[in-house]
Each structure stands twice: as C-alpha cells, then as structure tokens.
Amino acid sequence: MDIAAYYFPSYHADARNEAFHGRGWTEWELLKTARPRFAGHRQPRIPVWGYEDEADPAVMAKKIDTAKAYGIDAFVFDWYWYEGPYLQRALDEGFLNAPNNQEFKFALMWANHDWYDRMPANRDIFNRRMLYRWSDTKENISGIWDMIIEKYLLRPNYWRLNGLPYFSIYATNRFIKQMGGVESAAGVLADFRKRVEKAGLPGIHLNAVWYDNLDSQPSSPCPYADWVKKVGFDCYTSYNCMFSHPLWEKDLQVAFQESNAAYLELAHKAFRTLPGPYLPVVTAGWDSSPRTTQSDVYEVLGYPWLPVMESDPAAFADLLRKLAVCDPQAIFINAWNEWSEGSYLEPDTFFGTALLEEVKKFKEEIGE
Numbered sequence: 001m002d003i004a005a006y007y008f009p010s011y012h013a014d015a016r017n018e019a020f021h022g023r024g025w026t027e028w029e030l031l032k033t034a035r036p037r038f039a040g041h042r043q044p045r046i047p048v049w050g051y052e053d054e055a056d057p058a059v060m061a062k063k064i065d066t067a068k069a070y071g072i073d074a075f076v077f078d079w080y081w082y083e084g085p086y087l088q089r090a091l092d093e094g095f096l097n098a099p100n101n102q103e104f105k106f107a108l109m110w111a112n113h114d115w116y117d118r119m120p121a122n123r124d125i126f127n128r129r130m131l132y133r134w135s136d137t138k139e140n141i142s143g144i145w146d147m148i149i150e151k152y153l154l155r156p157n158y159w160r161l162n163g164l165p166y167f168s169i170y171a172t173n174r175f176i177k178q179m180g181g182v183e184s185a186a187g188v189l190a191d192f193r194k195r196v197e198k199a200g201l202p203g204i205h206l207n208a209v210w211y212d213n214l215d216s217q218p219s220s221p222c223p224y225a226d227w228v229k230k231v232g233f234d235c236y237t238s239y240n241c242m243f244s245h246p247l248w249e250k251d252l253q254v255a256f257q258e259s260n261a262a263y264l265e266l267a268h269k270a271f272r273t274l275p276g277p278y279l280p281v282v283t284a285g286w287d288s289s290p291r292t293t294q295s296d297v298y299e300v301l302g303y304p305w306l307p308v309m310e311s312d313p314a315a316f317a318d319l320l321r322k323l324a325v326c327d328p329q330a331i332f333i334n335a336w337n338e339w340s341e342g343s344y345l346e347p348d349t350f351f352g353t354a355l356l357e358e359v360k361k362f363k364e365e366i367g368e
Helices: 015-021 028-033 057-069 089-095 141-153 172-178 182-198 225-231 256-273 313-324 354-365
Strands: 002-007 074-081 105-110 130-132 164-169 205-209 235-237 281-283 330-334
Touching (some): 002 105, 002 354, 015 130, 057 089, 105 141, 172 182, 172 225, 182 205, 182 225, 281 313, 313 330, 313 354
Parallel strands (some): 002 330, 074 105, 105 164, 205 235, 281 330
C-alpha cells in the first residue's frame, strides 16, 4: 500500500504571481501575515524550515529525504496549465533537478479549475475576479498530452499503479463539459491512452477526483457512474476529507474525530457504490483563514471562509488505520505543504514532526 502526499507548488516565485502581487511574491506572504481570528485560533503557523524556495533543488532534496524517511512513497503535484505553465518551477526546477529525485516517486494531478483572485479573498466570495480561465478543449489538448508524456510520464521515477503511470484530473465534471460532453471526453482520454502506448509505455492509470455532491450539481454533464462506464477512468479518489458534509457549513471549528466519522461514512459509500476502485484520502488539518482578508471578522461564508480543523496526530493515525482495513492500493494525504489551508505534513513549530511520525508508525505496522 503506497502513501502519496499531494504537493501544492505555490512557495516559489512565479512570473504571473509577480505581475499581480509584486516581485518575489509567494504564498508564504499569506502565512507571515496571518493572525488569530477568534478565541483559541492558532495563527500564524510557522514552518520549522523557514520560508524556503521550493524551486531550489537543495530545498527540494531535503523534502524528498524527509518524506522518504517517514514513509511517504510519492508526491502528487498539483499541475496547472492556463494557455501555458503556472506554478511549475517547484516540479520542473526543484524536484526534477534535486540530486536525490530518482530515489522518490512523483505524479501529476491536473488542477483544471479556474484561478480566482483570493490571495487574500474578501468576504464577497461570489464576486471574485477570475485571473486565469482553464480554457483547453479537445482541439488543442493532444499537444498537452504529448508534452506531459515526454516531460513527465516517461521518467523512471514517475509513480505507477498496477504498473501504469498514474494521472489524475481534479475537476472531472469540468473536464467532461470542457471536452464537449461524455462521448467527446471519452474520445479525448482514449487518444491520451494511444499516445502513451505509442511512446512505449504499457498504458496509463487515469484517476478522477470525486466528491459526494457531484451528481446534484446542475452543471454535471453526466452521473458519476458514467465516468467509468463511458468516459474511461480507472479509479477515483478525493483531494481532501471535507466539503461534502453539513459539518462544514456550520460552526467556526470542527473536531478532527468528528470530521473522521463524517469522512468514513462517505468513504464507505464510495467503496460500496462507485463503479471503480476508490483510493481514500486523509487530511492533515484545515485552516484556510490565511487566504482571507485578515482585518475582517471571520465567519463561515464559503471557501476560503471555512471552519478550522486543528491537526490531531492521534486522530490522524486512527483514520489511516481505519482506511487501511479496506485494503486500498494507495492512501493519499492532503497535503505535504498546503500551508495556507492548514493542511500540511511538513514540520511546524507547534507539532514538529508529529504527523510524519504517525505515518512512519503506520507504514511499519502494515509491514511496508
């Protein structure tokens, strides 16, 4: 059973961010200015390693060594493309140039959603300015497939499931709609498979990110059961443990154990009803308040104005063990470094390596 951690690459300078926020801006700036917003709120969160540049191969080498030492098998990088690359220097310059990168696996999750101005976001969440629109269609996507295959999938340390390179699509409904509907999306993915095989690989393991509320969305182009039957995905997973339960629509704080119970209910439904394997996820914690205007009163309004779930190493470990009973091929962790959402395994000055220690103990318990 592999443990794969999602990696959010927003802690290096990016030309688009610099044009909007100023020279040298990274998401570390949100962390540095975060403050407590209600009684007992733990902010700012301070990284033990400091505010490092993840595009530096030496910095990424430390991350790789640490992840490997504590039982993480792969980073799944959030991968963005808005008519060109965005936030890719962490992978392209940092990870792939790290002297130890061949000792560690990586994969891609195409974060194919629109990018809005929310660094930080004010209270008017329904009138956010869109900065970059995901605009790819079936007419131009073949060139993107070829680039992904050549640049990433052919590498010997690209992560595989069932012997096939793993590739995930985040906004599955959006992908199907953007590609022109169910039949057209199926053709686009079939073309991807052919291109992968033509490049000399045995195939590809295509994953769809799933949330329990997708069928109820008015824009849903098809029931999620059709994703496997008609579109051609091999498995499902989730990006985190929340947002599909009323628990996340009420109070300012959510207890980790309470969130665990809600997610286990959802995960067991997924194991039981989805027409393909479900690979579960454990969230390390949640606090997206750094992405909100710090001078405003903090309330539950919708992303990123959401409840806070403080990390709990014991409850985190308990969820890992309960999900392992279902014997999935892999368990995901959100995330290695989602600092501005309070969901990270990297050590901070409060918990240190406590969450990583629990991953290490878990891997030893299952004998892997």
